Amino acid sequence: MMFSAQGSSRNHCSLLAVLCDGKVSDNKQKQPISDDKLRYPFPELASSGRLEVQLLNNPSIDEFQRVLESSEPNIVYLQGEQNADSEEIGSLVWEDVDLSTPEALCGLFVSTLPTTVYLETPNGDKLAEAVHSKGVPYVIYWKNTFSLYAACHFRQALLSVIESSCSHTWDAFQLAHASFRLYCLQNSNIVSSNGQKQSAKPGPGPGPCLLGEPPKFDVSQPEVDMQEEEGSPENLPAIKIYDDDVTMRFLVCGSPCMLDEFLLGSLEDGLNALLSIEIRGSKLHNRASAPPPPLQAGTFSRGVVTMRCDFSTCSLAHISLLVSGSAQTCFNDQLLENHIKNELIEKSQLVHAQSSSDESKLPSSEPRRSASIACGASVFEVCMKVPTWASQVLRQLAPDVSYRSLVMLGIASIQGLSVASFEKDDAERLLFFCSRQGKDPLWDNSVIARSPSWLVPPAPSRKRSEPCKDTKPLNCTVMEGVNGNARPKLNVAAMRPIPHTHRHKMLPFSRFSEAERYDGDQGKVNLPAVPVKQSAPVTHRKALSNTFQAQQIISLNPLPLKKHGCGRAPIQVCSEEEFLRDVMQFLILRGHTRLVPQGGIAEFPDAILNAKRLDLFNLYREVVSRGGFHVGNGINWKGQVFSKMRNHTLTNRMTFVIETF
Numbered sequence: 233m234m235f236s237a238q239g240s241s242r243n244h245c246s247l248l249a250v251l252c253d254g255k256v257s258d259n260k261q262k263q264p265i266s267d268d269k270l271r272y273p274f275p276e277l278a279s280s281g282r283l284e285v286q287l288l289n290n291p292s293i294d295e296f297q298r299v300l301e302s303s304e305p306n307i308v309y310l311q312g313e314q315n316a317d318s319e320e321i322g323s324l325v326w327e328d329v330d331l332s333t334p335e336a337l338c339g340l341f342v343s344t345l346p347t348t349v350y351l352e353t354p355n356g357d358k359l360a361e362a363v364h365s366k367g368v369p370y371v372i373y374w375k376n377t378f379s380l381y382a383a384c385h386f387r388q389a390l391l392s393v394i395e396s397s398c399s400h401t402w403d404a405f406q407l408a409h410a411s412f413r414l415y416c417l418q419n420s421n422i423v424s425s426n427g428q429k430q431s432a433k434p435g436p437g438p439g440p441c442l443l444g445e446p447p448k449f450d451v452s453q454p455e456v457d458m459q460e461e462e463g464s465p466e467n468l469p470a471i472k473i474y475d476d477d478v479t480m481r482f483l484v485c486g487s488p489c490m491l492d493e494f495l496l497g498s499l500e501d502g503l504n505a506l507l508s509i510e511i512r513g514s515k516l517h518n519r520a521s522a523p524p525p526p527l528q529a530g531t532f533s534r535g536v537v538t539m540r541c542d543f544s545t546c547s548l549a550h551i552s553l554l555v556s557g558s559a560q561t562c563f564n565d566q567l568l569e570n571h572i573k574n575e576l577i578e579k580s581q582l583v584h585a586q587s588s589s590d591e592s593k594l595p596s597s598e599p600r601r602s603a604s605i606a607c608g609a610s611v612f613e614v615c616m617k618v619p620t621w622a623s624q625v626l627r628q629l630a631p632d633v634s635y636r637s638l639v640m641l642g643i644a645s646i647q648g649l650s651v652a653s654f655e656k657d658d659a660e661r662l663l664f665f666c667s668r669q670g671k672d673p674l675w676d677n678s679v680i681a682r683s684p685s686w687l688v689p690p691a692p693s694r695k696r697s698e699p700c701k702d703t704k705p706l707n708c709t710v711m712e713g714v715n716g717n718a719r720p721k722l723n724v725a726a727m728r729p730i731p732h733t734h735r736h737k738m739l740p741f742s743r744f745s746e747a748e749r750y751d752g753d754q755g756k757v758n759l760p761a762v763p764v765k766q767s768a769p770v771t772h773r774k775a776l777s778n779t780f781q782a783q784q785i786i787s788l789n790p791l792p793l794k795k796h797g798c799g800r801a802p803i804q805v806c807s808e809e810e811f812l813r814d815v816m817q818f819l820i821l822r823g824h825t826r827l828v829p830q831g832g833i834a835e836f837p838d839a840i841l842n843a844k845r846l847d848l849f850n851l852y853r854e855v856v857s858r859g860g861f862h863v864g865n866g867i868n869w870k871g872q873v874f875s876k877m878r879n880h881t882l883t884n885r886m887t888f889v890i891e892t893f
């Protein structure tokens with residue numbers, strides 16, 4: 233059940249907020265602020281994005297029911313009273329009318345029932361059960377007492393998700409609860425009735441809770457096909473999605489800290505909820521038949537087809553998925569869409585915190601700050617494994633200034649791309665909880681987090697000290713007498729600055745070594761420095777130039793190729809099947825899928841010589857064992873290589889092997 237209705241109001245969600253006292257928030261904002269405490273900027277409860285807010289301050293019961301009947305809001309938010317001398321949220325009281333009993337609260341709802349009711353009042357489990365039993369599908373409540381700041385943080389996270397995208401109550405709560413755990417529970421900012429901080433444990437402990445059932449997708453076959461036994465849902469093969477996981481780096485706003493399981497788990501749940509929102513509200517726009525993955529084509533059963541499906545997510549991010557399934561599923565747009573959504577959301581966890589050793593969890597250096605990332609606030613780095621399509625969605629959402637869900641998780645940068653909707657007040661609100669724990673995230677250097685890899689300066693090179701080795705003995709032997717005392721004479725030559733090239737400049741798609749990089753000029757190359765006094769012969773310089781040009785031609789690659797990462801055994805002990813699979817993966821990685829047959833390894837390579845498939849394994853092994861293939865290496869092809877291949881015959885010497893393959 234989405235927060236929005238069908239039709240013209242699809243892109244809007246209405247909220248009816250009822251406050252017990254509208255003056256307390258203003259007094260809280262105007263209270264004196266001490267120097268050792270960050271100011272908490274209370275957000276304004278107003279319409280924004282797709283969220284339309286209607287406020288009522290201390291209404292009568294009749295006034296509330298009249299507004300409820302006329303506006304028919306999707307969400308009703310009931311805030312407990314706030315005392316000026318306390319930081320805790322109190323019970324529901326409207327004009328001296330106590331609504332803290334289940335009977336009084338249920339009396340507010342007569343005929344019109346909203347989709348969601350949010351009770352921001354302590355110890356509201358019995359109230360929530362009564363409202364839920366009256367017919368409200370989803371009720372958000374607090375089981376314990378809580379502080380004004382914790383309530384404000386959770387409410388801001390919940391409403392930010394709603395205003396950013398057309399989300400379901402279940403998913404919006406999961407994301408807001410993850411944000412609450414990440415900042416409020418992580419820093420133990422839940423205040424109980426006796427003023428003591430409660431245990432920071434997720435789940436049914438302290439914090440907000442939700443009554444309601446998670447949404448489901450209808451993946452049953454249409455009624456017209458239910459008469460056929462083979463078309464029943466029980467016999468339908470599951471949709472399979474072909475996608476790889478990638479590692480993404482996030483910069484999260486907060487005080488640098490150790491990356492424990494609680495913190496990583498909160499981020500996992502938050503990102504999973506965010507991606508679930510995007511997929512649940514996605515739409516299938518186009519599907520087309522596509523060839524199956526080359527390495528898995530042989531495993532397909534009869535009747536399985538593959539489709540390339542183009543989706544637009546809830547926030548209009550565009551992705552493309554390669555899926556396989558039965559013809560009945562893949563050629564029915566609605567059924568295919570539901571199966572894909574169900575597979576992505578219900579049957580898998582999308583985001584996983586990258587496992588790291590204890591050594592990698594230790595802090596290394598303080599992260600650098602940038603005004604474009606979290607408005608210059610302190611950040612720390614977290615690595616996550618996500619599907620490729622999820623990485624595309626996140627990168628498309630980061631530049632959207634109206635998308636606020638990433639900010640509520642504290643994510644200020646995604647793979648070096650800053651989140652555009654991050655504001656200064658957001659950073660102050662998130663860092664406020666760190667300051668209440670006794671740490672100043674702006675000036676505290678006692679805790680240092682791992683520095684992002686793209687912000688770490690390169691390690692100093694030892695080559696800078698090599699020119700001084702020849703003059704070092706002079707510092708010990710050359711002495712100068714002053715008043716009868718000998719002291720070492722300063723070596724002026726050794727103190728001169730050592731010239732070095734601008735090695736930090738990078739060229740796209742080139743793979744030069746440090747000594748082979750261009751120095752910003754296409755006509756100049758940073759060759760190793762040659763002493764001036766030792767002039768090399770012309771023949772030597774020509775040979776050196778020819779060698780460098782050959783290396784340049786070999787290393788220069790005009791395409792942004794992904795590293796193969798060969799994982800097979802050495803060729804001397806490698807089996808032929810393992811070798812051929814590695815070659816096929818290499819060709820696919822380089823984009824040469826046309827060279828990989830549909831039948832897989834049984835039909836590879838697709839070259840026939842002497843009525844036999846080309847013995848690529850023995851050809852490669854014999855050539856590599858003799859130094860590789862290049863003209864002039866002295867390989868006896870006829871006697872050493874061709875004779876070891878299965879294609880070799882006495883009548884055909886295989887003179888066209890090199891030209892064929």
